[in-house]
Amino acid sequence: MRYSEPAPAKVNLALHVRGRRADGRHNLETLFAFCVDGDRLSAEASDEISLDLGGPFATALRGEQDNLVLRAARDLQRAAGVEQGAALHLQKNLPVASGLGGGSADAAAALRLLTRLWKIDPDHAAAVAPDLGADVPACLLSMTARGEGVGDQLRPVDAADISGTPILLVNPLEPLSTAKVFARWDGEDRGPLGEDWRSGRNDLEPAALAEVPAIGVILDWMRDQPGVTLARMSGSGASCFALFDTETALERGASACPDKWWHMASFLR
Known part of the structure; x- marks a missing residue:
């Protein structure tokens, strides 16, 4: 079997x-x-x-x-x-x-x-x-x-406001070392992550951007797409994600993604 x-x-x-x-x-x-x-x-x-x-x-x-x-x-x-x-x-x-x-x-x-x-x-x-x-x-x-x-x-946290959210993942096809990104982190504690994750941040974005500038280009492109409610880098990069308000907006965003980048349209579990 x-x-x-x-x-x-x-x-x-x-x-x-x-x-x-x-x-x-x-x-x-x-x-x-x-x-x-x-x-x-x-x-x-x-x-x-x-x-x-x-x-x-x-x-x-x-x-x-x-x-x-x-x-x-x-x-x-x-x-x-x-x-x-x-x-x-x-x-x-x-x-x-x-x-x-x-x-x-x-x-x-x-x-x-x-x-x-x-x-x-x-x-x-x-x-x-x-x-x-x-x-x-x-x-x-x-x-x-x-x-x-x-x-x-x-x-585990209540995922009622997360589950089913349309999401677009985009990567510039440039591998990025987690160790290098953490080594570039500036060491400043910018405060805790509260209950409202949408008002949070990714503290590794500046360090990752210094290694792979294309991350900034992707984030700018994502934030310009209709229906995007949030765009951030994931983990230590170089992939970024955009959350959309509707499945239709996700489909349009995925169709508009430049061919030079890898992308995947999905939904949060």
């Missing part, structure tokens, strides 16, 4: 950086949300763990020595004491190093998928997730949640 699991694109609706930690990481306050669309992972039983790749961005991952999907599978196998393997296939639809949590979402999808395939306790997946990356616990839930700490301290 072949199992399949979505790996929804992650969006940081707001991202406040509150300070550097002694371990070199950063204390954050963010609101995670997830799109209906993204990558997709499938698997079937096998003697060994293997991964094959397809989709428009598969080439960027080929030859990767430390793919997060394989790490997730091997870590879960060890944690649960499973001898069975899995033949995994990743349909890579999202750009790599794009601020959409693609690698984290793929790893989280692997944990959910293999929990079903191997018929093991989901607690094993929850225990493994934090060691795979700060965003993996949020992606494991794949539901609207407030993240604190390094983003791994999660509190």
Whole structure:
């Protein structure tokens, strides 16, 4: 039997950086949300763990020595004491190093998928997730949640005003290193993220813009589109998102997006 699991694109609706930690990481306050669309992972039983790749961005991952999907599978196998393997296939639809949590979402999808395939306790997946990356616990839930700490301290929030919102994701097709963006952050704490995420911000935008100026061009273009209610960068970039007031406005915005940029029209879950 072949199992399949979505790996929804992650969006940081707001991202406040509150300070550097002694371990070199950063204390954050963010609101995670997830799109209906993204990558997709499938698997079937096998003697060994293997991964094959397809989709428009598969080439960027080929030859990767430390793919997060394989790490997730091997870590879960060890944690649960499973001898069975899995033949995994990743349909890579999202750009790599794009601020959409693609690698984290793929790893989280692997944990959910293999929990079903191997018929093991989901607690094993929850225990493994934090060691795979700060965003993996949020992606494991794949539901609207407030993240604190390094983003791994999660509190689900009411998504009634978020779910179903039309969203356009746009990326300039320039990979952006998260480490470089955080290294450029100016270190200033500009205050907490309140309950009204729309009045928040992304504190990493200036640092990301210095690395990839096209981010500013995308944001300006988004804010000029009819029906846009909010436009921001997601995560550490370089992807940006625009929220629209209607599906029709979303369709028009997606149609108007310049061909030189990658884009995906979707809805928030």
